[in-house]
Amino acid sequence: MPAVSPTLKTTASSELLTVAAGCFWGVEHMYRKHFADKGLVDAKVGYSGGNTEDPSYRKVCSGTTGHAEALQVSFEPAKVSYEQLVDFFFKIHDPTQANGQGPDIGSQYRSAIFTHSSEQQKIAEGVKQKLQDTWFKDPIATDIEPIQNWWDAEDYHQEYLFKEPGGYQCPTHFYRNTPQK
Template sequence: MSSNAQKATVAAGCFWGVEHLYRKHFGDGKGLLDAKCGYTGGSTEDPNYKLVCSGTTGHAEALQITFDPSVVTYRQLIEFFYRMHDPTTADRQGPDVGGQYRSAIFYHDEEQERIAREITDKVAKQWFKDKTVTTRIEPAAKFWEAEEYHQLYLTKNPSGYECPSHFLRNYPPLSD
């Protein structure tokens, strides 16, 4: 693992599809060192899938990415985040409904917060002019790794459930 590795934590609906798309796009030497499905942003200690799905914990299904910033930037990861899901549906991605499926960026430092807010503002103005971007930008909290069967789920189960709202959209590059 790179000595300058950084973490990025995002929530964009069902974590299986989020993990799958990030690995597909940034894996194989393109900057992604690891990615773990898990839960963050809630109040319950040591949450599990059943508890999170009950809607009582406040956690989001999230992906914690470990990346090499000399290969891929945090900015690139956040722009990709907005291309791979619908940030205009509050607490929902496709048929998946509930707070655990919210769109959120959990920043790990002030620089990540600045970039997340800047990209979110540009995305709202340039890609979603007629809609409201509902993505929450919050400080990273304790990240609880999901159960092992959730890790690499779509790699292990190629015909497994994949949220229909998880795909890469062909938006124009963001301008300054």
């Protein structure tokens, strides 16, 4: 399976960011709201990091597929850098919680960055270390690994919190603007 959403809108100059930070509805909602006019081209929720072919929401929620609920973003690097997007990622969830976010427990809700190049790997690791040193008291549990696969989530999950404003949002999904140390 390709490591890029088959339905993600891109441009000739856009790049990709793929992250997992718990329930993908809130993560997508936050990126779309924050970066709508700041370089975001498109975003899709889906599944990445597992070993099951063609996973479904029901299968991923069972915790048996190895996949994480994830978000894939296409962005214009002339307007927003990969480093800025990764910094935002660490500040919108609790990256110190292993295999879960708040009440959502299991490897499908883990914190992860799935990189698309060695340069992205280097940047993500650098941001993680910088924030560990300056922002987070507890060890950051976020996995950073090359992306191996991607499957779009079912259509009803795409832009879910825009369609259902009162829908479930993980309580750990909010922007942290002060260090946690």
